[in-house]
Amino acid sequence: MMEIIGLLAAILTSTAFAPQAIKAIRTQNTEGLSLGMYLIFTVGIACWLIYGIYLNDLPIILANSVTLMFSMTILILKIKHG
Amino acid sequence: MMEIIGLLAAILTSTAFAPQAIKAIRTQNTEGLSLGMYLIFTVGIACWLIYGIYLNDLPIILANSVTLMFSMTILILKIKHG
Numbered sequence: 251m252m253e254i255i256g257l258l259a260a261i262l263t264s265t266a267f268a269p270q271a272i273k274a275i276r277t278q279n280t281e282g283l284s285l286g287m288y289l290i291f292t293v294g295i296a297c298w299l300i301y302g303i304y305l306n307d308l309p310i311i312l313a314n315s316v317t318l319m320f321s322m323t324i325l326i327l328k329i330k331h332g
Numbered sequence: 333m334m335e336i337i338g339l340l341a342a343i344l345t346s347t348a349f350a351p352q353a354i355k356a357i358r359t360q361n362t363e364g365l366s367l368g369m370y371l372i373f374t375v376g377i378a379c380w381l382i383y384g385i386y387l388n389d390l391p392i393i394l395a396n397s398v399t400l401m402f403s404m405t406i407l408i409l410k411i412k413h414g
Contacts, residue, residue, distance in 0.1 A: 301338040
């Protein structure tokens with residue numbers, strides 16, 4: 251049961267970044283996005299991934315692998331377009 | 333050592349949402365933000381909090397309590413201003 255809550259959490263917080271990444275790619279408008287947020291966040295997600303591997307916890311590993319991919323896409327677009 | 337990586341991850345991913353929340357409050361411009369993202373994300377963070385309480389893992393509980401606060405602030409502003 252609790253494994254399901256963890257996997258649900260993983261799916262929701264990972265896929266949450268998909269619409270933001272798609273929006274940034276489509277509109278090329280990243281003006282409203284905070285560079286500070288995406289810089290700190292991307293480093294943080296990398297730390298979660300390391301921590302998840304240490305805990306050997308599938309939801310944490312899964313969520314942070316996918317989120318890292320989206321977060322880096324948004325970060326690169328923000329650096330490119332300002 | 334790994335507890336420190338976890339706490340670092342918690343601090344980084346929580347505080348990452350502070351500049352975005354402050355930016356949204358200050359400029360009242362949430363045009364570039366994705367409503368879909370913040371809706372899905374806020375529900376997901378609530379699930380992580382439940383999962384963290386189940387695992388009795390301090391970094392997960394800490395991170396998701398703080399992130400939930402910021403995420404809900406951004407979500408409310410996005411709903412208000414569009």
